[in-house]
Amino acid sequence: MKKGMIKVSAFYPNGGDNTFDMDYYCNKHVPMVAGLLGDAVKGATVEKGLVGGTPKAPAEYAAIGNLYFDSIEAFENSFGANSDAIMADLPNYTNSEPVLQISEVMI
Amino acid sequence: MKKGMIKVSAFYPNGGDNTFDMDYYCNKHVPMVAGLLGDAVKGATVEKGLVGGTPKAPAEYAAIGNLYFDSIEAFENSFGANSDAIMADLPNYTNSEPVLQISEVMI
Numbered sequence: 380m381k382k383g384m385i386k387v388s389a390f391y392p393n394g395g396d397n398t399f400d401m402d403y404y405c406n407k408h409v410p411m412v413a414g415l416l417g418d419a420v421k422g423a424t425v426e427k428g429l430v431g432g433t434p435k436a437p438a439e440y441a442a443i444g445n446l447y448f449d450s451i452e453a454f455e456n457s458f459g460a461n462s463d464a465i466m467a468d469l470p471n472y473t474n475s476e477p478v479l480q481i482s483e484v485m486i
Numbered sequence: 487m488k489k490g491m492i493k494v495s496a497f498y499p500n501g502g503d504n505t506f507d508m509d510y511y512c513n514k515h516v517p518m519v520a521g522l523l524g525d526a527v528k529g530a531t532v533e534k535g536l537v538g539g540t541p542k543a544p545a546e547y548a549a550i551g552n553l554y555f556d557s558i559e560a561f562e563n564s565f566g567a568n569s570d571a572i573m574a575d576l577p578n579y580t581n582s583e584p585v586l587q588i589s590e591v592m593i
Binding site: 380385386390401405409423424425426427428429430431432438439440442443451478479480481482483484485486 | 487492493497508512516530531532533534535536537538539545546547549550558585586587588589590591592593
């Protein structure tokens with residue numbers, strides 16, 4: 380992704396009683412979101428947490444999902460009208476509350 | 487990046503008295519790390535946190551840096567010998583302690 384693009388990330392906390400259905404997330408949720416937001420989405424990535432800073436430390440996040448947009452406006456315009464549908468799908472793959480962040484691509 | 491690759495992320499906490507020199511990080515630290523680790527690094531990305539889950543919420547992380555490797559072994563073999571030099575550069579761009587995580591690329 381190019382410098383200046385907007386990256387919208389959802390960090391799903393690991394540990395405790397937290398659950399995360401990676402299969403559902405990759406094969407149902409992300410395609411659904413990409414379909415709802417359409418051309419505004421310039422890319423989507425998903426990663427699965429393996430370990431933390433030391434080999435025996437648990438990963439901070441069980442999963443991280445990222446969507447790329449050309450601008451904050453492009454994100455807001457496409458996401459706003461679909462946020463209810465997107466958030467309503469959350470219980471289908473996790474019982475955790477994701478940390479959300481909007482970032483700017485530097486490199 | 488391809489499914490199955492290893493993504494090593496450093497999340498630099500935002501807020502409080504935390505400082506982060508994005509210019510140094512992008513133009514000195516990341517190139518230094520990439521140079522030390524050589525061909526094992528298959529890609530590097532950096533993002534700057536803008537806002538959190540709502541427009542007025544601060545970003546959880548001031549910056550996130552990511553390196554991609556073909557395998558955990560490739561990361562360990564290249565990083566292990568250089569970890570002291572890499573960690574010694576930390577005070578040159580931040581006073582915060584990054585959250586580290588190794589993830590697997592799913593999408």
